Amino acid sequence: MASSRPMLAQLSRLCLSPRISGARFEGARFLSATAACASKGKIISKKEKAGTASKGQNPQKNKKKDDSGRKKKKARTTYKSYDMKDAEMFSLCDAMRYIRAFEVGRPPTSVKYEMAIKLKSQKNGPVLRNRLRLPHPVRTDIRICVICPADSKYAEQARAAGASLVGEEEIFEAVKDGRIEFDRCICQTDSLDKMNKAGLGRILGPRGLMPSTKLGTVVKDPAAVLKDMVGGAEYRERMGVVRMAIGQLGFTPEEMQRNIRTFIEAVKKDMAHLNDRINKELSEVVLSSTNAPGFPLNGDFISADSQITTRDLSTS
CATH class of the missing domain: 3.40.50.790 (Ribosomal protein L1/L10, domain II)
Structure with missing residues (x-):
């Protein structure tokens, strides 16, 4: 115990000595910027900090300047339309074939085909609305x-x-x-x-x-x-799309073709009666049903490589 007292006294004198070599504290960590500057012999006061911040180094003010310099994105005035050149499209018979596969087991008169005509139209313009009697009524x-x-x-x-x-x-x-x-x-x-x-x-x-x-x-x-x-039905344009029930599940392809042709001609006639300044164009025609997805039509009645005939689709 007596031998350890000189060692403790020597260690205390070493720690409290004002002559501390800087080389001994090269790897020391400081918990504040003030302590780091003090180690280099420079202490920054609060006034100097405030003056430095006032010289344009405020990140919030710089952020506001960056935001004000950006151009605001203009809102769309027309409904978004897609280029159908690269999309897979179907003939009427092929679309009916796939839709009937989704509706297998359903009664022929319960599930109805639905047609959606997508238009290139202004958002704030007038909408198409009319009543139409199809050659083959969907509801009697x-x-x-x-x-x-x-x-x-x-x-x-x-x-x-x-x-x-x-x-x-x-x-x-x-x-x-x-x-x-x-x-x-x-x-x-x-x-x-x-x-x-x-x-x-x-x-x-x-x-x-x-x-x-x-x-x-x-x-x-x-x-x-x-x-x-x-036997008639009403249709109305909503968000650039005109929808209407176009046939029953048991309709033949010929009956569906006549109903679709009548519907499209009626929509085109309504667009022709609009003001010359208002331009609406047909963009996409989609055939769907209650449980089936939509199939874009390419305008053909039946494709050349179709694996089904109109007779197969005529049986309910």
């Missing part, structure tokens, strides 16, 4: 409502033409209660004011069932319109 069980006085001659003619609901006040009350038991709605001209006062637009409008003069569902003679409406 449409329930049609006729708003007219229940004891008028128009009501009798509408019932004879196949209307499922006819009247005024009873229909207004049913719609307000949420009982919408029809697929199409026609209003007789004399009942238009009563229908507007009943406030059905907020209920029937979002469902596409509100009668309007533009769509031809506010007419003088409802019975004459009923004959054309049975």
Whole structure:
């Protein structure tokens, strides 16, 4: 114990001595910038730090300058369209063949083919909307409502033409209660004011069932319109795409071809009636069904190397 005291005294004198060689502390780590500068004989004060930061070395201000110098990306005014040259496209018969493979086991009348026509169109421009009767109707069980006085001659003619609901006040009350038991709605001209006062637009409008003069569902003679409406369907452009049920699963390729041709011609006719400043073009035509994906059509009825015939597709 006595021998260790001189060694401890010598070690304490060594650690507390003011003459410390810098070579002994070359590998020392400092936990702050001030300590690192002190080892080199220079200490930075708070005022000097503030002056250094004010000379343009603030990273946040430099970041703001960089962001302001960048050009903002302009928003698209048209819907995005793709180049179909390199895409795989199908003939009508081949597309029907693949779709039937996805719908195997389904009843021929339950699953319907659907056609989507993609347009090159402006986002804020007018949309296409119309009603069309196909050569081969997809739905023949449409329930049609006729708003007219229940004891008028128009009501009798509408019932004879196949209307499922006819009247005024009873229909207004049913719609307000949420009982919408029809697929199409026609209003007789004399009942238009009563229908507007009943406030059905907020209920029937979002469902596409509100009668309007533009769509031809506010007419003088409802019975004459009923004959054309049975088996007809409406289509409307949404986000540059026009969709419509085009056929039943049991339709033959020839029946599908006639329906598709009628639908495309109707869309082209609607585009021709638009203003000259508004330009819409057909970009893509896709055939799909309830459970099948979409198959882009190339315009051919059947391909030369097709492994199926129209007779095979004609059997349900």
